[in-house]
Amino acid sequence: MKQLLDAFSSSRTERLALIILLLLILCALAAPLISPQNPYDLAQLNIMDGRLPPGSVASAIGIEEGAPRGLHRYWLGSDDQGRDMFSAILYGLRISLTVGVSSTLLALAFGLTLGLLAGYFGGRLDTLIMRVADIQLSFPAILIALVLLAVLGQGVGKIVTALFAVQWAYYARTTRSAALVERRKEYIEAARLLGLSTPRILFRHLLPNCLPPLIVVAALQVAAAISLEATLSFLGIGLPITEPSLGLLIANGFQYLLVGMYWISFFPGIALLLLIVSINLVADRLRDVLNPRLQKQ
Amino acid sequence: MLVFLLRRLMQSGVVLLVMSLLVFVGVYAIGNPVELLINPEADQADIERTMAALGLDKPLWMQYLIFLRQALAGDFGTSFVHGTSAMQLILHRMPATLELAVAALLIAVVLGIPLGLWAGLRPDSPSARAIMGLSILGFSLPTFWVGLMLIMLFSVQLGWLPSNGRGASTEILGFPASFLTWDGLQHILMPALNLALFKISLVIRLTRAGTQEALLQDYVRFARAKGLRSARIVGVHVLKNILIPIVTVIGLEFGSLIAFAVVTESVFAWPGMGKLLIESINLLDRPVVVAYLLTVVSLFVMINLVVDILYSLLDPRIRLQAQAG
Numbered sequence: 001m002k003q004l005l006d007a008f009s010s011s012r013t014e015r016l017a018l019i020i021l022l023l024l025i026l027c028a029l030a031a032p033l034i035s036p037q038n039p040y041d042l043a044q045l046n047i048m049d050g051r052l053p054p055g056s057v058a059s060a061i062g063i064e065e066g067a068p069r070g071l072h073r074y075w076l077g078s079d080d081q082g083r084d085m086f087s088a089i090l091y092g093l094r095i096s097l098t099v100g101v102s103s104t105l106l107a108l109a110f111g112l113t114l115g116l117l118a119g120y121f122g123g124r125l126d127t128l129i130m131r132v133a134d135i136q137l138s139f140p141a142i143l144i145a146l147v148l149l150a151v152l153g154q155g156v157g158k159i160v161t162a163l164f165a166v167q168w169a170y171y172a173r174t175t176r177s178a179a180l181v182e183r184r185k186e187y188i189e190a191a192r193l194l195g196l197s198t199p200r201i202l203f204r205h206l207l208p209n210c211l212p213p214l215i216v217v218a219a220l221q222v223a224a225a226i227s228l229e230a231t232l233s234f235l236g237i238g239l240p241i242t243e244p245s246l247g248l249l250i251a252n253g254f255q256y257l258l259v260g261m262y263w264i265s266f267f268p269g270i271a272l273l274l275l276i277v278s279i280n281l282v283a284d285r286l287r288d289v290l291n292p293r294l295q296k297q
Numbered sequence: 298m299l300v301f302l303l304r305r306l307m308q309s310g311v312v313l314l315v316m317s318l319l320v321f322v323g324v325y326a327i328g329n330p331v332e333l334l335i336n337p338e339a340d341q342a343d344i345e346r347t348m349a350a351l352g353l354d355k356p357l358w359m360q361y362l363i364f365l366r367q368a369l370a371g372d373f374g375t376s377f378v379h380g381t382s383a384m385q386l387i388l389h390r391m392p393a394t395l396e397l398a399v400a401a402l403l404i405a406v407v408l409g410i411p412l413g414l415w416a417g418l419r420p421d422s423p424s425a426r427a428i429m430g431l432s433i434l435g436f437s438l439p440t441f442w443v444g445l446m447l448i449m450l451f452s453v454q455l456g457w458l459p460s461n462g463r464g465a466s467t468e469i470l471g472f473p474a475s476f477l478t479w480d481g482l483q484h485i486l487m488p489a490l491n492l493a494l495f496k497i498s499l500v501i502r503l504t505r506a507g508t509q510e511a512l513l514q515d516y517v518r519f520a521r522a523k524g525l526r527s528a529r530i531v532g533v534h535v536l537k538n539i540l541i542p543i544v545t546v547i548g549l550e551f552g553s554l555i556a557f558a559v560v561t562e563s564v565f566a567w568p569g570m571g572k573l574l575i576e577s578i579n580l581l582d583r584p585v586v587v588a589y590l591l592t593v594v595s596l597f598v599m600i601n602l603v604v605d606i607l608y609s610l611l612d613p614r615i616r617l618q619a620q621a622g
Contacts, residue, residue, distance in 0.1 A: 146559065147319070151319060258452070272439065273442065
């Protein structure tokens with residue numbers, strides 16, 4: 001742990017990336033507490049405030065007496081329905097992160113199990129699993145996601161499924177190559193001689209030693225998954241309109257971008273950008289830290 | 298060799314079959330296109346007649362067999378929305394997508410190789426660091442977001458380039474092409490650049506790595522010792538040797554350009570087959586969706602097959618491994 005902290009304090013860019021990432025995650029977690037309005041509670045929206053540029057003060061017209069909120073500023077402007085963009089971004093971050101992280105975790109669990117089995121047992125099972133993974137990896141992620149979403153339709157569960165399907169092969173392959181090396185080592189032989197059950201050997205002994213490269217791949221894949229989800233949602237085939245992720249917010253503002261109202265698309269885009277780039281930088285740093293070859297130098 | 302070829306062909310066949318089954322069952326199982334396509338005031342008899350006309354009344358497995366037989370003949374049914382053959386629609390839109398993909402590939406090569414060479418020759422200079430930093434961005438930024446920013450900057454703020462559409466095109470060998478007119482060039486520049494972004498980053502990285510490796514080789518030292526100008530060493534000796542892997546990778550990446558064109562075409566309203574796919578998914582126009590997916594998947598399976606066969610011809614180890622496994 002201390003090593004980790006040291007690694008991040010040594011480089012200014014990566015430290016900044018880590019801070020930004022933690023801030024974004026915090027914002028996403030605390031969205032209902034810190035956002036000026038609940039962007040999906042229609043009672044709090046004022047259609048008269050639609051498409052206001054950043055910094056505008058909310059108008060009093062149309063708000064009933066005793067409305068829950070006083071006048072506030074739209075620091076990042078408002079969209080066509082008078083939704084505060086800052087609040088919408090916070091809620092969007094939440095959805096984007098949830099979808100990205102949950103699909104990655106699911107794929108990780110599935111992929112690493114298959115990878116462990118393939119690497120540990122070898123033989124036909126290995127050939128089968130790796131053949132399927134290879135075939136899948138020969139197609140670009142977006143094509144697989146398009147096929148699945150065209151098949152499944154829209155929805156949170158469906159996009160998580162699509163992102164899961166896109167990712168698992170990476171983990172299976174990474175785990176397998178690590179497991180192939182580890183299974184020949186003496187501690188595995190010792191565990192086997194002790195008569196431990198196979199699941200125990202796989203998950204208690206083999207898995208922890210295969211983990212470091214997986215963590216890096218998973219971290220990079222979270223960014224890729226978030227990016228892909230945003231892309232698919234932007235195309236209108238990802239998340240439904242009731243789950244407005246950053247990608248959907250950007251899609252919403254696209255038509256207004258063309259007439260000069262940049263803020264509806266621009267600010268969610270910046271949030272997405274910060275999220276993806278900071279995850280990538282942090283993952284890159286993690287790779288250096290977890291790579292024992294580099295550490296010894 | 299024959300065993301390898303047969304095995305590989307069979308694998309491609311299985312992939313295609315699985316894909317077709319997946320696509321067919323899934324696409325034909327969601328939603329009811331009849332509700333979308335028939336006048337809401339139509340009576341039950343009308344609806345049944347239309348369903349029979351579209352072949353939707355038969356059991357699913359029968360629909361699949363009929364579909365498979367027709368698909369092998371290149372017939373994916375009639376588009377529910379456009380009323381013309383789905384395959385025809387795809388083929389009609391394909392030249393626009395191919396043109397965009399080729400343009401993107403050209404941009405990737407023309408920009409990527411010199412930048413990569415530069416970064417490889419002076420790895421510690423600030424400019425090389427800037428190039429590598431940009432290539433990391435090119436890898437990690439979502440394509441559609443960059444597209445939006447390009448539109449915002451060049452169309453909305455500066456007003457230099459049109460934000461959507463294909464512009465005027467001229468006929469070449471019966472296909473419309475837009476790179477011969479000024480208007481067409483203006484229209485294709487931004488989408489092609491947008492689509493190329495990821496590949497530019499890739500080419501920069503490959504070229505840089507290749508250059509750094511080549512500079513340590515004996516033939517470069519020998520050329521230096523001979524007193525050749527460094528421009529000639531880089532332009533002829535280094536470039537020639539690093540070009541082989543770059544060309545291979547670029548060839549492989551062409552398929553993914555076509556797949557990613559879906560995004561770029563939607564952002565820039567480029568009338569290619571990717572945009573058609575998204576429109577068709579939203580309208581539940583199933584024959585077109587199926588035709589697109591199977592066309593592109595077949596394209597991929599074909600590219601992969603050709604590459605594998607070429608590799609096995611060049612490197613017998615791959616062939617032997619496949620036979621053993």
